[in-house]
Amino acid sequence: MIHSVLSSVEAWGAAAASRTVLLASPRAFCAGVERAITIVERLLAGQEAPIFVRKQIVHNTHVVRDLEERGAVFVDELDEVPVGATAVFSAHGVAPAVREQAQQRQLRVVDATCPLVTKVHSEARRFAERGDTIVFIGHAGHEESEGTLGEAPQQIRLVETEDDIDALEIDGPVSYLTQTTLAVDEANRLVQRLRARFPHLTGPNSDDICYATTNRQDALRTIAAQADLIVVVGSANSSNSVRLVEVAERMGTPAFLIDDVSDVDPRWLADARTIGITAGASAPPQLVSDLLDALAGLGHTTVLERVVAKETLSFGLPTQVRGHAGESVTSTPEHSTQAGGV
Ligand code: 10E
Ligand code: SF4
Numbered sequence: 127m128i129h130s131v132l133s134s135v136e137a138w139g140a141a142a143a144s145r146t147v148l149l150a151s152p153r154a155f156c157a158g159v160e161r162a163i164t165i166v167e168r169l170l171a172g173q174e175a176p177i178f179v180r181k182q183i184v185h186n187t188h189v190v191r192d193l194e195e196r197g198a199v200f201v202d203e204l205d206e207v208p209v210g211a212t213a214v215f216s217a218h219g220v221a222p223a224v225r226e227q228a229q230q231r232q233l234r235v236v237d238a239t240c241p242l243v244t245k246v247h248s249e250a251r252r253f254a255e256r257g258d259t260i261v262f263i264g265h266a267g268h269e270e271s272e273g274t275l276g277e278a279p280q281q282i283r284l285v286e287t288e289d290d291i292d293a294l295e296i297d298g299p300v301s302y303l304t305q306t307t308l309a310v311d312e313a314n315r316l317v318q319r320l321r322a323r324f325p326h327l328t329g330p331n332s333d334d335i336c337y338a339t340t341n342r343q344d345a346l347r348t349i350a351a352q353a354d355l356i357v358v359v360g361s362a363n364s365s366n367s368v369r370l371v372e373v374a375e376r377m378g379t380p381a382f383l384i385d386d387v388s389d390v391d392p393r394w395l396a397d398a399r400t401i402g403i404t405a406g407a408s409a410p411p412q413l414v415s416d417l418l419d420a421l422a423g424l425g426h427t428t429v430l431e432r433v434v435a436k437e438t439l440s441f442g443l444p445t446q447v448r449g450h451a452g453e454s455v456t457s458t459p460e461h462s463t464q465a466g467g468v
Contacts, residue, residue, distance in 0.1 A: 150345035150404035156338030158240030162217035221276020254278035264305035307366035353402030360406030367406025
């Protein structure tokens with residue numbers, strides 16, 4: 127016990143140094159996540175009865191814990207929700223079968239699906255109606271994939287790798303769609319492979335990988351090129367956060383995913399004089415501020431923000447929680463908000 131405390135003190139001692147921090151921008155909350163959290167917050171503020179949320183509203187342990195403490199009840203499936211109660215669908219979207227189940231249970235549904243995920247669902251229905259077989263590039267078992275696949279289960283094939291593509295046997299017209307949070311470089315590689323196999327392949331009018339995913343990866347690339355290591359703030363089940371780690375690693379820069387500053391291992395920092403920091407789209411900005419404060423406690427830090435884009439997109443709220451007509455939620459990743467107030 128004493129030995130492990132001493133070695134921990136030694137490790138933190140070795141981590142003490144002055145450093146440069148490269149801060150990626152945009153980082154942290156996107157507009158779809160802000161909207162989903164606002165929906166739950168408003169329902170909690172306006173109603174005595176429990177608010178049930180199907181699955182994690184977004185894939186972040188801090189966000190979920192905070193909303194839980196304020197009264198939200200997270201469930202895995204709708205059969206855990208009492209008949210007639212209020213149920214929120216998470217930002218990742220749901221399959222039509224889940225909507226039908228909600229109707230059967232006479233639930234009051236408030237849909238927090240990000241509009242950019244809804245767009246992919248619409249494309250899936252459109253491609254299926256015209257008779258295509260749809261190749262969906264995404265991650266098996268992820269809620270967003272499950273939701274989109276559910277739009278036309280007989281006509282959609284999920285692929286994750288080039289081998290999956292090589293194994294496809296499809297007659298007739300083929301189109302593709304993607305999960306919104308894929309790594310852009312990997313997705314492009316897979317689409318190229320698909321096109322080689324199916325030369326008449328058609329796709330969405332505009333990229334399914336969303337603006338927030340793209341911006342966070344672009345910003346990360348600019349800092350990963352100059353950093354000794356990258357720290358990504360985000361939870362382990364957050365697809366877009368994990369992709370940020372992988373993008374950095376593919377560039378040859380070691381990268382670590384942390385839920386918050388308490389996950390930092392001082393041994394990572396010992397030889398790192400330039401640290402790159404970013405956060406996934408579901409991570410509260412305050413967690414980045416906490417990390418910066420902790421690094422400042424280890425020695426003088428010079429923080430340089432690398433801005434590749436300004437995000438001004440905003441999404442309207444569902445009528446059930448709208449304060450006034452046309453009200454929307456804007457993503458402001460450059461500004462810190464309280465982790466407890468997400
Ligand atoms: O695991 P994901 O990255 O899909 O989700 P997240 O909750 O970490 O971030 C928000 C992204 C959503 C809702 C999917 N487009
Ligand atoms: Fe919407 Fe993109 Fe955010 Fe997902 S990552 S919630 S698709 S804006």
